[in-house]
Amino acid sequence: MSVRKIGKSIKLNNGKIIPFIGLGTWEIANADIVVEEALNVGYRCIDTAKLYRNEKKCGDGIINWLNKNPDHKREEVYYITKLWNDQNGYEEAKEGIALALEKVKGLGYIDLLLIHSPCEGRQMRLETWKAMQEAVNEGTVKSIGVSNYGIKHLEELLAWEGLTIKPVVNEIEVSPWCMRQELCDFTKSKGIEVVAFAPLSHAFRLQDPDAVSIAKEKGVSAAQVLIRWSLQKGYIPIPKTKTLSRLPQNLDVLSFELSETEIKKLDHPEVHDPSDWEVTECP
Numbered sequence: 001m002s003v004r005k006i007g008k009s010i011k012l013n014n015g016k017i018i019p020f021i022g023l024g025t026w027e028i029a030n031a032d033i034v035v036e037e038a039l040n041v042g043y044r045c046i047d048t049a050k051l052y053r054n055e056k057k058c059g060d061g062i063i064n065w066l067n068k069n070p071d072h073k074r075e076e077v078y079y080i081t082k083l084w085n086d087q088n089g090y091e092e093a094k095e096g097i098a099l100a101l102e103k104v105k106g107l108g109y110i111d112l113l114l115i116h117s118p119c120e121g122r123q124m125r126l127e128t129w130k131a132m133q134e135a136v137n138e139g140t141v142k143s144i145g146v147s148n149y150g151i152k153h154l155e156e157l158l159a160w161e162g163l164t165i166k167p168v169v170n171e172i173e174v175s176p177w178c179m180r181q182e183l184c185d186f187t188k189s190k191g192i193e194v195v196a197f198a199p200l201s202h203a204f205r206l207q208d209p210d211a212v213s214i215a216k217e218k219g220v221s222a223a224q225v226l227i228r229w230s231l232q233k234g235y236i237p238i239p240k241t242k243t244l245s246r247l248p249q250n251l252d253v254l255s256f257e258l259s260e261t262e263i264k265k266l267d268h269p270e271v272h273d274p275s276d277w278e279v280t281e282c283p
């Protein structure tokens, strides 16, 4: 396996830059506190969604941090949010985008807006994309992408005659127990980055004996090993923690490397055990 040189950011297919790692915020109620602390310790990318009911708090956390740290600029922080299934359709997506912007008014714009899933069917997916493209043209959203898209959904979008702006990422669950190699390879072959959600398997596999033994040998945690695995595969992991003391370690993943043997030990191509919903095959 060739290890991509891991830097602090990645250039997207539209020339814009995304940080190499983000903070997941699912099930974080006090996201204002957690996001502000995450920025204090060096995170620069926050992943939220309408579904998480914490978009405003994520925005508040960013704005509070910027206000307390005037040397830092809005452009240094990358804010990702998503349109939920009930916001699919042209008019619905227009309204959804306006609502998402209203919640984080102080940010001025959304760095990356995703369609949360392909669940609503072809027509709704493409109408939603049309509204998302318009938001980019208006400047309120800088980049657009997809989430939980399977190969057929990506093919559909890329072949659509109305496509003027390509997705920059596909946010999908990827971990050693949910490798989705074919989908990841296809996504990347189209110039679309893989944002890896649940990189810690939602904590279900943190006791895995191989992950634990590699971690011990390197003097890091199993969580750090799994995040490093994701980076070395060429993905952008978005580990979540609401525990302030865990924020620094999940970010401290650039000072050690996994060998090819260690990566192979962690790989489980024969297992498909998503920790969350599985909708990449929906019609």
Ligand SMILES: NC(=O)C1=CN([C@@H]2O[C@H](COP(=O)(O)OP(=O)(O)OC[C@H]3O[C@@H](n4cnc5c(N)ncnc54)[C@H](OP(=O)(O)O)[C@@H]3O)[C@@H](O)[C@H]2O)C=CC1
Pocket (backbone or CB within 6 Å): 023, 024, 025, 026, 027, 047, 048, 116, 147, 148, 171, 172, 196, 197, 198, 199, 200, 201, 202, 203, 206, 221, 223, 224, 238, 239, 240, 241, 242, 243, 246, 249, 250, 276
């Ligand atoms: N687009 C989509 O459809 C989806 C997107 N996502 C996004 O991906 C993010 C990450 O996925 P998520 O499901 O949250 O799961 P993760 O794989 O990120 O795991 C989170 C779990 O790991 C625990 N944890 C985090 N760091 C450590 C550590 N260093 N040591 C021990 N335990 C740790 C957390 O506990 P604690 O918080 O208590 O510290 C929590 O229980 C989500 O928060 C969300 O932003 C997730 C699912 C679907």
Ligand SMILES: O=C1Nc2ccccc2C1=O
Pocket (backbone or CB within 6 Å): 026, 049, 051, 276, 277
């Ligand atoms: O973070 C998430 N957790 C979820 C659980 C079910 C459906 C979507 C999601 C998310 O996006």
